Amino acid sequence: MGACDALRVAGQAGARPVGVPVRVHAAYVEARQALRADAPVVAIRVLQWLLSHLAETRGASPDLTLSGKVAALSDAGIISRTLRPDLLEKARSATSGAEDAWALMTVAEHALARAYLRPGGA
Numbered sequence: 001m002g003a004c005d006a007l008r009v010a011g012q013a014g015a016r017p018v019g020v021p022v023r024v025h026a027a028y029v030e031a032r033q034a035l036r037a038d039a040p041v042v043a044i045r046v047l048q049w050l051l052s053h054l055a056e057t058r059g060a061s062p063d064l065t066l067s068g069k070v071a072a073l074s075d076a077g078i079i080s081r082t083l084r085p086d087l088l089e090k091a092r093s094a095t096s097g098a099e100d101a102w103a104l105m106t107v108a109e110h111a112l113a114r115a116y117l118r119p120g121g122a
Contacts, residue, residue, distance in 0.1 A: 020116045024050065028112060031105060040101035044094045047104040054078065054111055067092040070107070078115050079107065 016025040027050045034043035048066055055069035056062055058076050070092055073079040079088075091107040094100035 017117060020112065024053070024112065024116075027053075028108070031108070035098075035101055035105060038098070040098040041096050043101040044096065044104055047101070047108045048094070050108050051104075051111060054115060058115075073111055078111050080110065080114065083107065083110060 016022065020028075027046050031043045031046040031050065034040070034046065051073070052062075052066060052069050055064070055072045055078075058072070058078065060069050060072035064072065070079060070088065074081055087103050087106060090100055090103035094104045
């Protein structure tokens, strides 16, 4: 099972994987619950906070846009440069739709897994 899968399984069970901060895990679980409740706007808001928080804890300026923070996470190796550009673009421009929210969730799961669950992460 890959790191993204481990994060997803733990989130579905409500368990917090070792090494993932409580606040980060709580936001992840909140976003998953919002997606399951068909509340993509809520999920997008939480996931945007989550990615922003992750970027800022790694030195990105709080004044950057979400797109700038995602770029900073890519520069730091937290978001792989091999992640599909169309998926990243959809996540960066997420506003209200379910498809946007799921794209943002995919990017967030990827970033969280690389930041906290891979050897040498966070």
